[in-house]
Amino acid sequence: MEETVMNVLAEAIGTEADQLDADLELFEEELLDSFGVISLLVGIEDALGVRIEPTEITREEISTPAKLIACVQARM
Amino acid sequence: MFLLEALKKHAVQIPERCALITAGERLTYARLWERSEAFASYLNEKHPVKDPVMIYGHKEEDFLCCMIGALKAGRAYIPVDITLPADRAEQIVADAHPCVIVDFPGGGVGADSGIPVLGADALAQLLEEYRGREVSSHTWVAGKDPCYILFTSGSTGRPKGVPIHCDNLTNFAENLYPFCDPHEKEEVYTNQISYAFDVSVVSVYIGLSLGRTLYSLPKTLTENMAALMETLGRSDVGFWVSTPSFAELCVTSALFNGELMPKLHTFLFCGEVLTHKLVDTLRQRFPKARIINTYGPTEATVLVTASEITAEMAADERSIPIGEPLPEVTLLVTDETGKELPEGERGELRIISRSVSEGYFRRPDLTQKVFFETQDAQGKTVRGYRTGDACYRLGNQFYYCGRMDFQIKLNGFRIELEDIESNLMKIDNVNRAVAIPVFDGEKVAYIAAFVSLREPDGLPPLKQMLKIKEAAKAYLPSYMIPRKIVVKDRLPVNTNGKADRKALAAELSRP
Numbered sequence: 376m377e378e379t380v381m382n383v384l385a386e387a388i389g390t391e392a393d394q395l396d397a398d399l400e401l402f403e404e405e406l407l408d409s410f411g412v413i414s415l416l417v418g419i420e421d422a423l424g425v426r427i428e429p430t431e432i433t434r435e436e437i438s439t440p441a442k443l444i445a446c447v448q449a450r451m
Numbered sequence: 452m453f454l455l456e457a458l459k460k461h462a463v464q465i466p467e468r469c470a471l472i473t474a475g476e477r478l479t480y481a482r483l484w485e486r487s488e489a490f491a492s493y494l495n496e497k498h499p500v501k502d503p504v505m506i507y508g509h510k511e512e513d514f515l516c517c518m519i520g521a522l523k524a525g526r527a528y529i530p531v532d533i534t535l536p537a538d539r540a541e542q543i544v545a546d547a548h549p550c551v552i553v554d555f556p557g558g559g560v561g562a563d564s565g566i567p568v569l570g571a572d573a574l575a576q577l578l579e580e581y582r583g584r585e586v587s588s589h590t591w592v593a594g595k596d597p598c599y600i601l602f603t604s605g606s607t608g609r610p611k612g613v614p615i616h617c618d619n620l621t622n623f624a625e626n627l628y629p630f631c632d633p634h635e636k637e638e639v640y641t642n643q644i645s646y647a648f649d650v651s652v653v654s655v656y657i658g659l660s661l662g663r664t665l666y667s668l669p670k671t672l673t674e675n676m677a678a679l680m681e682t683l684g685r686s687d688v689g690f691w692v693s694t695p696s697f698a699e700l701c702v703t704s705a706l707f708n709g710e711l712m713p714k715l716h717t718f719l720f721c722g723e724v725l726t727h728k729l730v731d732t733l734r735q736r737f738p739k740a741r742i743i744n745t746y747g748p749t750e751a752t753v754l755v756t757a758s759e760i761t762a763e764m765a766a767d768e769r770s771i772p773i774g775e776p777l778p779e780v781t782l783l784v785t786d787e788t789g790k791e792l793p794e795g796e797r798g799e800l801r802i803i804s805r806s807v808s809e810g811y812f813r814r815p816d817l818t819q820k821v822f823f824e825t826q827d828a829q830g831k832t833v834r835g836y837r838t839g840d841a842c843y844r845l846g847n848q849f850y851y852c853g854r855m856d857f858q859i860k861l862n863g864f865r866i867e868l869e870d871i872e873s874n875l876m877k878i879d880n881v882n883r884a885v886a887i888p889v890f891d892g893e894k895v896a897y898i899a900a901f902v903s904l905r906e907p908d909g910l911p912p913l914k915q916m917l918k919i920k921e922a923a924k925a926y927l928p929s930y931m932i933p934r935k936i937v938v939k940d941r942l943p944v945n946t947n948g949k950a951d952r953k954a955l956a957a958e959l960s961r962p
Contacts, residue, residue: 388934388935389897389899389916389933389934389935389936390912390913390916390935391912391913394911394912394913395913404917405920405929406917408929409673409674409700410696410700410862411934413699413700413703414896416703417703428704428705429676429703429704430676430677430680430704430706431677433675433677434674434675
């Protein structure tokens with residue numbers, strides 16, 4: 376699961392999964408914007424069947440790869 | 452000027468109705484009239500030469516008052532969004548020579564230009580000082596006076612200005628009113644897009660002239676979906692105007708439906724490809740609302756086609772049509788020589804209409820390339836514009852099939868890929884840059900750039916990308932900065948010695 380999430384995230388950012396540190400600040404570094412978040416959530420739903428309602432999360436909850444994985448895990 | 456005449460009437464007949472709601476603040480028609488009168492009085496007194504007014508900001512209440520005030524003082528406004536970096540804003544200042552700059556965030560635009568700059572506080576003070584002063588309707592914009600100049604991406608890397616005059620706008624409004632229930636009544640329009648993009652002209656010129664309330668949805672709201680849905684839920688919006696991208700963002704929330712927005716009866720889309728997927732979703736979520744698709748370049752005043760999307764069109768496997776020409780508009784699908792092609796054949800779309808601009812601001816060289824004049828059926832001269840859009844026609848409906856050059860639409864923004872490239876090449880260590888659109892079906896999903904460096908920097912790929920993105924912020928607005936940036940030792944070239952875009956695009960689609 377973690378690998379899948381990292382691959383989807385890397386795709387949404389435009390990089391490779393091996394470039395992403397667990398604590399990389401995705402919004403502070405401007406790697407994700409509103410449209411980036413949407414492609415991330417859609418990508419996660421397509422790959423894992425886990426739907427995250429965009430209104431149910433704040434940017435803070437998915438601000439690093441580690442937090443994002445925890446967020447997906449909690450919904451599996 | 453039809454908008455000013457309508458506003459004058461509204462200020463007397465419906466003075467307490469809201470013209471604009473921004474972040475909970477309510478601007479009534481009486482106050483919009485009064486504040487725009489004050490700004491116009493100031494302009495006429497202090498800046499008698501009718502040079503344009505540049506307004507830098509986002510969705511501030513007084514942004515609208517300044518726009519209307521400029522029109523009353525017989526001059527154009529140049530709306531510039533805060534997403535534009537200082538370097539680019541300064542280019543507009545240098546090209547447009549505004550008589551005054553209103554700088555809402557106080558970012559220091561035009562500070563070295565010698566042009567007077569009004570910050571938000573100075574403006575508020577000035578509007579207080581001139582309060583109660585009135586201007587005569589003789590000073591209003593009329594006929595071929597430009598009303599606004601929008602600066603759009605230019606292939607040389609420098610934005611180019613498109614002036615739209617009063618007669619263009621009158622023609623645009625007369626063409627579109629039949630789609631908007633042209634009776635004075637209480638109704639709320641969305642006011643989402645920055646005033647620097649012309650989709651906003653629908654809400655400002657059609658909405659305000661009909662006495663409607665514009666509901667601002669500032670950019671910050673899109674960063675918080677829960678707040679966005681909550682705001683939409685209490686907005687009472689009946690007439691939705693936006694790019695398809697903004698609606699696509701909204702539909703990712705399951706809350707966005709007819710129960711959240713029971714008054715919503717019309718979606719009017721403009722600015723980019725409307726996909727079947729969005730149409731299908733909206734038809735399910737808002738069964739009572741009609742969906743109108745429109746099409747038009749900034750050069751022809753916002754839009755020149757419109758059609759309600761029928762069940763047949765939604766079920767058709769062809770793309771969603773961009774609509775049929777509005778009553779006064781002639782659209783021709785032509786070959787390279789300008790000869791009209793038969794129905795069903797692909798060619799460049801040419802627009803002939805009284806909505807076509809006089810040409811690019813102080814750029815006769817660029818104007819000559821794409822604008823032309825022709826005779827209408829009555830022998831009167833009308834202007835025409837070569838869109839660079841590849842289209843075909845079936846019956847009265849027109850279908851879009853992409854660009855004939857390197858211009859793209861991303862999330863509703865019009866972007867010249869060469870503009871991105873020449874600005875990336877301004878970055879110190881960047882030698883060459885090639886920007887490539889990455890498609891998701893018929894829409895551009897994001898932009899990728901391939902870059903070669905002058906000196907190897909020894910950084911890992913993500914760090915390289917972040918460094919270039921950070922440096923690009925000095926030259927490009929955020930929506931033009933490529934999502935993906937790949938550094939390569941050498942960029943492939945084709946037999947003509949030009950960057951091999953096909954090879955680079957193939958590299959992106961490789962799994």
